[in-house]
Amino acid sequence: MWAVTSPAPQTSPSDVQTRVNLADVTPPIALGPLDGRYRGAVAPLVDHLSEAALNRARIHVEVEWLVTLCNGPSTNEGTAPGAVVPGAPTLTDAEIAYLRRIPATFGADEIAELAAIERETVHDVKAVEYFIKRRIAAAPEALGETSLPAASELVHFACTSEDINNLSYALMVQGGVRDVWLPAATALTDQLADMAREHAAVPMLSRTHGQPATPTTMGKELAVLAHRLRRQLRRVEGAEYLGKLNGATGTYGAHVVAVPGADWPAVSKAFVEHLGLVWNPLTTQIESHDWQAEVYADVARFNRILHNLATDVWTYISLGFFTQIPVAGATGSSTMPHKVNPIRFENAEANLEISCSLLDTLSATLVTSRLQRDLTDSTTQRNIGPAFGHSLLAIDNVRRGLKALNVNAALMADDLDHNWEVLGEPVQSAMRAASVAGVEGMENPYERLKELTRGQRVDAARMREFVAGLGLPDDVAARLADLTPASYTGVAARLVEDYLA
Template identity: 70%
Template sequence: MSSSARVSLSSEALALGPLDGRYRPAVAPLIDHLSEAALNRNRVHVEVEWFIHLAQHQVLPGLEKLTAEQEAGLRAIVTDFNTDSVAELAEIEAVTVHDVKAVEYYIGRRLEALGLAQLTPLVHFACTSEDINNLSYAVGVRDAVVDVWLPAARALVAQIADMARADRATPMLSHTHGQPATPTTLGKEIAVFAHRLGRQLDRIEKTEFLGKINGATGTYAAHVAAVPSADWQQVSESFVTGLGLTWNPLTTQIESHDWQAELYADVARFNRILHNLCTDMWSYISIGYFQQIPVPGATGSSTMPHKVNPIRFENAEANLELSNGILDTLGATLVTSRWQRDLTDSSGQRNIGVGFGHSLLAISNVAKGLERLDTAADVLANDLDHNWEVLGEAVQTVMRAEAIAGVPGMENPYERLKDLTRGHRVDGARMQEFVKGLDLSADAEARLIALTPGTYTGVADALVDRV
């Protein structure tokens, strides 16, 4: 179809990206924290709180404290922020061609109704745009992580831990290098992921969200020029910490974004471990260790009726990769700014929500995928019963212990078991026959005769309790 013959699909109701279209329900909670509208609301919040902070501390000569009613009215500018506010800000920015200046004028328009018109110059006092932006991003990222991403991630890890406990004693053939190996339990292998993911969440929960408000090049030059008697560093610190952030005392024009790089690296590492879980679950499904519970009415394959495709895990893999592509880029670029300021961070930070959105979508898909799995205990047991050769490790290790204890005839244990098992399928009868011919001590022989691939799991079940 030629471009002239196409019907235009341009509409506010249509989205260019899948997070704002197909997948919007899964990521919608992030909109209130990491969207452009949320950024502007947070800018209004920071500007209003700075205005109130200066008045409360009477930093400027002649500045009187605000009444409780005036403070409430100022904060209502934030709580009343809505889609009409977004449209008004857009109209102002179309004139100013500057987003933060538009916020300053937006607040200024509302001061007269509060009896504060004379204090209009106090809005954005001694601030550079980055003073407002760095704090607004810090508040938005903090709230997105604490209120949305972390609860979803914690719920998923709890779900994984529950699965581990349910299958804590279900024996499973291991596959190291893709080959049959010393058995484990399905629960223990799942518990490993719960433990790994949980460690990353512990790191993320300890994140410091830094902020600064110190002027055009971080020197408080305009502040001191206007009011040299004020302790501007103390004013700055008390304001930043009052927002629930950690004060950064030493910066250029920008807050250095190191905390963001640290956070994104930790989230990306969580994503990578979750990606590993997805590939393992996909592989276990492919060899029949799990059965997928069909969703009533759902199509597994468009042409093969028998199939139920593991699409939740495949979707999650793709979204985790997309998330890390963005988070890795942000972490690598945000820590660099030419001299005292460049604007490369401005465009980059507008994609923070996209990075977290793809991660949140993946978390949702993994949770749904895990919900539709049933352990195929019969398949696991059959696989173990066809791989008695994995007991070769146990037999040769017992022979080593017997040799140390002075039992004769225990020479070359590894080599003897290699001859028995490598390249050969060994059934239970052949393994027990071999053990009986070793002249082991009575106790050692009894232990090995009683051993099967399904019971050769060490303390795997107990290890699950460490989650």
């Protein structure tokens, strides 16, 4: 046994370097991959599901509520019945335009200003209220003679924070889904459907339980997944985004005491619908979030079907049914130069699993709130963006992965030609039909084909010899004699054309 003793390194205090604290580096380094490595794929969600987007949505809701209180609820005819709060000034078109520019121009400087206000208030929604009041106070300079300052105390009138937050989140999720996630998911599904149609008639040996089974076509198998994904997209497209504005415990208590003459449920309904949302008439302090759980469950189900696609395509690549188009300059392995790894589909798998975990947690957590209100939903909802971000990243990876695939029809044909035993199914089925038609000698068809094929290879000559000796009617015998594993695909190609429109 040899023992090697290394001398201790000689260092002096001046040799020891202080490690850079990455938390102090500017601009700030992202903690998570979505805002770092994968920023490019998920950046469009920032406009809808970020903290800044939340504050912009809050400002938008507060401004629209102020306009409603002064000028009355908007109606389908576009006319306003007058102020909800007696004595409130009727705002001019110029004043309304000025107010609506506050959320429209909410950018870097405004984000910083609002953050500074929140450091004082230690309350995010109150900071929004004060931010808007600052803009109203500056209105005379911008508009000249104006009645806006007189409306200042109607900002956040009779509202609890959740009145603003629930509407803001509904608008954010609605925008993120409709403007970003759905278009990406739809484009992926359309791309998959195009591949299914392109390869609708390309025969392939299917594998049930991983074992050779009834032949199919590559296009039909892709069509199944496209059809499943499209069904989930229809559910997401039909989602309802609910909202409420009814005070601290959903009773309009402060509203009625302050202005007893108003029909507050009617005002609330008109306001929520004016925002493009569905009114929820019965809530506690919070909107119940059931609609969120429904949307997230549907998106998670889409994710899981997409995960199934990723694992199937990965397996087809491993079988050689798909070949991958190498990317110039790319490295598949740091040591094995021949490798072209299916990294797009592996990346998608992982991100879909993370997305589903977050979406499942959101769905399970948000539907429960102790008594009239607890704050578990506040921090939970701040993870809506990452939940959709990981899904969007996976969609991007699958799209790029599919684009880099070629179908290896020759290898699939060879695979089929080495598995003639799969024709045991149609042969025994033809024997059963012949037996019902009164043809003699068709006894025990399943058992006879099982004896011929189970657990052993059968080549073309052996299968045709067996069929020829059965004594089937001439037309049936001729049909089976012409049958090959590659032609035994039923109406697979037609299914793609008929049901993937």
